[in-house]
Amino acid sequence: MAFLRGVSPFTFVRLPTASWPGSNMRRPLLLVVSLLALLPALELIAAGPSRVNDSDPVIHRVHNKFSEVKNISKRDVVCPSGKHRSGDTCCDLCEPGYVKDKNCTTSTKTICKKCKEGKEYMDDYNYLSKCIRCSFCDPEHGFEVDKPCNSSQNVKCRCRHGFFCNSSEPCRHCDPCSKCENGIVVEECNQTSDTICGRKQYLLWIIGVVILLVLIVVAVIIRWKYRHKGNWMPKKQINDEQRPVELKPLIYPDIDLTPHISDIAEEMTLAQVKKFVRKQGLSNPTVDRIISENMHDATEQKIKLLDSWYQEKGIKGAYRTLISSLRDLKERVLADLIEQKMACHIQNNASAHQNMNADV
Template structure:
């Protein structure tokens, strides 16, 4: 073997030996590092800190108080963390903490209907509420406020608050309208029923009076007969006494007394209305005659809507008729008694 080949072989053997030794050393180093890391992690997991403390590496540090944040962890020599106060008016921290920054203060957006209720401090966030005429009744935190409702005609039962909407009074105008209509219909019905009953009663009275004239059977009692042929000439002053001149004129015109005769009578007694009424009534009575005159008088007055006048005249003439009948019966009884006494005397 030549000298060159022998040298090359020695170099290769030496290199292989050195490489093997290096790999062995690197592997051993990694093994040692892994063991140390596992030991450190186990130690960290087994570290238990007290209330208001936190774990930092292998020691327990005190948390920062409300109103501040952690600037740096504590050390083995000083267990108190390096804390820095929050910025007044812009940031806050409302609890013990180990955070690196304070929380930013909330803003109350007026576009969403909010206003500031309590300003932000280093230990308390801003408190918002719904501004005037706005409300939010959400059980959760409000994200916006709604405008308060407006009541018709200002009929408010409960005013709007930041947490409750306006409560309006119930409007019962339609109930009042219905009640008014019902009352009006009931009133009209009552009036109509009353008018119908009154008209029916008057109709029945007239029928009864006519029936008494035509169909009244003779009775044993002496009663004033209605619509009998009474001589009215002696009663004309009493009749016209309850009538006005226009009523007398309307009555005689109804019975076709000529207008010139009426005007002439009025001119003859121009200053005496009583005499005018008497003469006009005489004119009608002479034209009509006694037969049926009483009945014609009463019926005509009722047809002319002079019912009250007809009732008064009827009452007067009935009283006169009844009195005449009573006198006649008295005279008959007196004559009968005189005749009987004379007969007895002759016997």
């Protein structure tokens, strides 16, 4: 039907008017023929425009490509392994022992600085701006240095001689090695396990029976000897035992312990100080606060705990309280050591006071 395009429908309907039978029939017939000629044109109009040169798919393809590029530009920058994203730039990481000093840019690399040797460390590749502070091996808690801290690794602690590790790796707690009361050591204490003691079973029973028999024999001999002499016990010995013993009263002078707190703390362990101050009523929150404020210094912990007790519980009679409480806590050896040290201080102060008076 394409050949009908542009052709007027009236081109094929011109007939000689003289050939029609009558003039009245000519006009309706002409109208019918015209309608028949218009049918192809109406069909083309209903079918719509030709798609031979349709450019819509091309436009759609271009639009889709543009959208894909736009979406890609909006995606986040993904850096490869060993790089750190800073904005739209992938920066190099700092090596172990170093941390970032300045960020990288599109034209410059990451600038790193070294951690302070023996004080700070960084043990991995990183993009951090601060090093990690080295840990402290506290000998008061049974630790000693196994490997010192350097710029690329933290200090490595181990339990010192006489202690063993009582926790998983890395070791966080050292306990004193046990001592075998019977003297039989199956396995010596080492870094990771406590002393293993043996048991005297039948041997202990035999030794006990032998000692008992020996004592019975000795007692029988002594009794027989004195019975035949007419004396069960010498008179002099009887008089000595019957003589009343003169008890010397314990004298605790009222001493100002302020200048002596550090000397007293030096003689005591941290566990002994904690036990003493808690017995004297120092509250657990106060004890925990002092310990946390001086986490890595056991000597300062002891001094602060004793000073807090001394200031909070009263200065008057503190020396008497200290010695008597230590004896009640079964710390007689410690109490004797502190008494000896305080006696030396008192004597020295008295001598210095006498010298001053003599000079005056």
